[in-house]
Amino acid sequence: MAIFDTEIAIFLIPRVMSEELFKKITSHAKEYGFIFPSSEIYDGLSAVYDYGPQGTLLKNNIKDYWWKAMVQLHENIVGLDAAILMHPRVWKASGHVDAFHDPLIDNKDSKKRYRADQLVEDQIAKWEAKIDKEVKKARKRFGDAFDPRKFLEESPRIQKYRQLVEETRRRLNEALAANDLKSLKDLIDELEIADPVSGSRNWTDVKQFNLMFDTRLGAVSDASAKIYLRPETAQGIFVNFNNVLKTSRVKIPFGIAQIGKAFRNEIVARQFIFRMREFEQMEMQFFVRPGTEKEWFAYWKEERMRWHLSLGFDPSLYRFHDHEQLAHYADAATDIEFKFPFGFKELEGIHSRTDFDLRSHEEHSGKKLRYYDPETRESYIPYVIETSIGVDRMFLAVLSASYTEETLEDGSQRVVLKIPAVLAPVKVAVLPLLKKDGLPEIARDIFDELKWDFMAAYDEKDAIGRRYRRQDAIGTPYAVTVDHQTKEDGTVTVRDRDTMAQYRVRIEELKTDLQRKLHLKTWLGSPS
Numbered sequence: 001m002a003i004f005d006t007e008i009a010i011f012l013i014p015r016v017m018s019e020e021l022f023k024k025i026t027s028h029a030k031e032y033g034f035i036f037p038s039s040e041i042y043d044g045l046s047a048v049y050d051y052g053p054q055g056t057l058l059k060n061n062i063k064d065y066w067w068k069a070m071v072q073l074h075e076n077i078v079g080l081d082a083a084i085l086m087h088p089r090v091w092k093a094s095g096h097v098d099a100f101h102d103p104l105i106d107n108k109d110s111k112k113r114y115r116a117d118q119l120v121e122d123q124i125a126k127w128e129a130k131i132d133k134e135v136k137k138a139r140k141r142f143g144d145a146f147d148p149r150k151f152l153e154e155s156p157r158i159q160k161y162r163q164l165v166e167e168t169r170r171r172l173n174e175a176l177a178a179n180d181l182k183s184l185k186d187l188i189d190e191l192e193i194a195d196p197v198s199g200s201r202n203w204t205d206v207k208q209f210n211l212m213f214d215t216r217l218g219a220v221s222d223a224s225a226k227i228y229l230r231p232e233t234a235q236g237i238f239v240n241f242n243n244v245l246k247t248s249r250v251k252i253p254f255g256i257a258q259i260g261k262a263f264r265n266e267i268v269a270r271q272f273i274f275r276m277r278e279f280e281q282m283e284m285q286f287f288v289r290p291g292t293e294k295e296w297f298a299y300w301k302e303e304r305m306r307w308h309l310s311l312g313f314d315p316s317l318y319r320f321h322d323h324e325q326l327a328h329y330a331d332a333a334t335d336i337e338f339k340f341p342f343g344f345k346e347l348e349g350i351h352s353r354t355d356f357d358l359r360s361h362e363e364h365s366g367k368k369l370r371y372y373d374p375e376t377r378e379s380y381i382p383y384v385i386e387t388s389i390g391v392d393r394m395f396l397a398v399l400s401a402s403y404t405e406e407t408l409e410d411g412s413q414r415v416v417l418k419i420p421a422v423l424a425p426v427k428v429a430v431l432p433l434l435k436k437d438g439l440p441e442i443a444r445d446i447f448d449e450l451k452w453d454f455m456a457a458y459d460e461k462d463a464i465g466r467r468y469r470r471q472d473a474i475g476t477p478y479a480v481t482v483d484h485q486t487k488e489d490g491t492v493t494v495r496d497r498d499t500m501a502q503y504r505v506r507i508e509e510l511k512t513d514l515q516r517k518l519h520l521k522t523w524l525g526s527p528s
Contacts, residue, residue, distance in 0.1 A: 022341040025403050026272050028415065032474050034058065034399070035273060047266060047277045054474050055395070057425035057455060059280075062394050063259050065423060066282045069307055069524055070257045077255035077284065078248045082236025084261055088227050091212065093364035094235050094357065095328065096228075101208040103176070103184055104267050110198035115267045116184050116206045119193050120172050125343055127161045134158055173325040181206040211264045213277075229263040234386065236260070237285045238357045241369050252371055252382060253296065255286040259391070271342055273392040280391035287382035289373065290355065296385045297332050297352045304348055304387050305336060310523050311420040313401040319344060329356035338397045347397055348389035355381040398423060402475060417475035418498050422523045426476045427454040428514060431467050433483040435460050443482040446492070446507060450480075453511060454518070472497055478514060 029035040034055035038048040051059050071077050091097050103116040134157060139146045152158055168191065175183040185206045194201050213229040230236065237256045244256055259282045266277055273279075288296045301320070308318055316339070323333040332352040337344040358369040358381045372379045402417045421427065430447040432439035440460055447458040457476065459467050464481065471479055479495040486492050491504040494513070505513050516522065 018341040018343075021403070022272070025341065025399055028403065028417075028473070029055070029399060047270070047275070049273055049276065054425045058398070058419070058423060058475075059391060059395055061423045061425070062391060062398065063280075063282065065520075065523075066307075066389070066394075067257070067259065068520055070255075070282075070284055073524065074255065076250060076253065077257055077286075078244060078250060080237055080240060080244065080256050080258045081260065082233065082240060082258060084230050084263075085217070085227055086230060086236065086239070089364055090235050090239060090361075091228050091231075093360045094238075095360070096212060096231055097210075099328070100212055100231060101210050102267055103181060103206045104209040105185070105188070105206045106204040107195040107198065107200055108202040108204060109200035110195050112195060112197050113267055114195075116181075116188060117172060117176060118268065119188055120168060120184075120191070122196075123191055123193055124165050124168055124172075127165050129343070131158055131161050134161075169324075177325045179208075181208070209265075209267055211266065213263045213265050230261075231264050232262050232388075233258050233260045233281045233283050234285060234357070234388070237283070238361055238369075239365075241287075241358060242367070245371065252373060253286060253288045253292070255284050257282075257284040259283075271340075273396050274340065274342075274345065276392060281388060282391055282394075283386065283388045285353075286385040286387070287371070288385060289376075290380060290383050293352050293354070293383040293385060294332070297350065300385050300387055301334055301350050304350060304389075307524075308336060308338075308348075311398075311423070313420075317397075317401060318347075321346070327351070329353050338393075338400075340396065340400050345393075347393055348387065351386045351388070353384040353386050355383050357384060358382065414469055414472055416472040416497060419475035419477075420523070421477035421518055422520070424475045424477050425455065426457045426471070426474060427518060428478045428480060429457045429459060429467070429471045429476050430480045431458075431464060431482070432460050433464055433481055437484065438487065439482050439484070442486055443480075446480060446482065446510070450511060450514070454514060468495065478517070480510065 026035075030037075030052075032054055033052035036050045036052050037044040038050050039045050067079070071079050088097075091100075104113060105116040105119070106113050131152075134155065135148060135151065138151050138155075139148070168187070171183070171187050174180070175187065182205075185203070188203060188206075189201075192201060212231050214226055215229065217225045217227045237258055240256070244250065248254075260280065261278065262281050263278055266275055268275075286296060286300065305318065305320070309315060318339075319337050321335045321337050321344075323330075323335070326333055330351050331354050334350050335346040336348040336350070338347040361367075362369040362381065369381060370379045371382050398419060399417070402419045404416050404418050405413065406416060407413050419425075428450060430443050430450065432443040443458065443460070447456055450456045457471070459470065461467070468479060475497070477497045479497070481493040481495065483493065485504075486507070490508075491506050492510065493502050494505055494510070495502045
């Protein structure tokens with residue numbers, strides 16, 4: 001016997017406007033214990049957030065899913081957990097002391113401070129939004145006869161916006177690559193970019209702003225005691241290259257993976273947890289023989305996209321964006337971009353870093369950072385392919401793709417987080433139908449058995465429908481309901497969060513049923 005059958009027919013509510021959707025997601029994240037503003041009782045700290053009970057579970061599950069995919073399933077990748085504090089010469093060798101800057105600009109009227117390149121990027125995004133709007137209008141006008149490719153190629157208005165985007169992006173990249181701050185300011189003036197707050201165009205000149213947080217080591221407050229909070233985790237891997245090589249018996253090609261905190265004193269940290277001053281990275285540096293870097297770059301580009309798609313979200317939410325202007329250490333770079341409510345933005349970077357990092361640390365430290373290749377019988381500095389993804393950005397991507405509003409057949413509404421079951425904070429909720437007739441005792445026994453294998457929840461308060469809603473709102477994929485039939489035949493009802501379909505299973509088979517749905521191989525295994 002199914003419970004609460006009136007749920008089964010649902011109607012999706014059309015996606016709200018992006019800005020409104022983003023506000024709903026951030027509000028939901030706080031209301032249901034995913035994310036809180038840091039130090040909120042003291043009015044908070046700008047662009048710093050705390051993860052609540054549900055958020056901590058989801059964040060740890062994201063890291064675990066990445067770690068198992070990267071380390072557990074690759075015999076040639078090992079792990080590392082390097083310290084946040086490192087010798088200051090590390091950051092001199094890496095180029096961060098001299099070159100880790102963002103272009104800063106102030107508005108003289110509003111007194112607000114911005115990243116100059118982001119002002120231009122925002123203008124580009126406005127033109128791209130206008131292109132999307134024109135396409136939607138044309139699709140509505142022409143219906144099934146609409147050919148989007150032909151429309152994009154032939155529409156004069158679309159071509160105008162495309163030319164503006166291409167020319168502006170070219171000039172922006174050239175100015176950034178040449179560190180030409182005057183050209184960047186000229187571009188802002190020519191585009192008549194206004195302060196988003198005041199509408200003023202009264203800008204200062206552009207200047208450079210170093211993003212590293214510095215602190216003091218020990219009690220002596222002089223320049224020699226100055227150290228930095230790491231702005232990235234990668235350098236901890238490079239300076240431990242020899243240690244890993246000697247202790248892990250790895251052979252080229254091999255990787256070193258790490259999950260850890262990083263800190264950047266962002267000029268303007270915005271868009272919730274997308275850009276923060278304290279954040280967490282999941283990075284893997286893959287060391288290869290020089291001359292094979294293009295092959296491995298292509299491999300990791302596809303492998304990382306496969307990982308993202310394994311979660312089952314709409315593939316149209318992802319795209320590759322190849323870099324036209326490369327960082328000083330790279331000979332190839334691409335981003336996996338995700339369509340957040342505020343547009344396509346970088347989610348993960350894949351970079352071919354050449355031998356820049358190891359060579360630079362070898363020069364600055366005076367220590368050899370080389371690999372002896374028994375196949376070629378030569379010693380060389382390996383090339384490096386990097387994959388780097390922000391835990392917090394991945395968290396936001398999961399929330400954005402999962403947040404759904406639905407109207408049920410009876411006219412009621414539900415908000416559900418359709419988080420992939422493998423990542424869901426709570427995997428299963430155990431619910432007695434009634435708080436009497438011995439049902440809570442049976443439910444408690446089931447909960448006590450399941451909690452050894454899954455993050456489980458027990459709830460007996462309120463009507464069963466209201467309890468389903470609570471679990472939907474935090475993304476619990478399965479609900480097990482104990483009813484009077486359970487006492488008769490030893491079966492329980494299992495409810496699927498996304499479809500709300502229900503089926504019965506014997507209590508002794510419940511754990512196996514859930515394990516099959518939640519097993520890593522079910523999600524990451526190659527299709528048969």
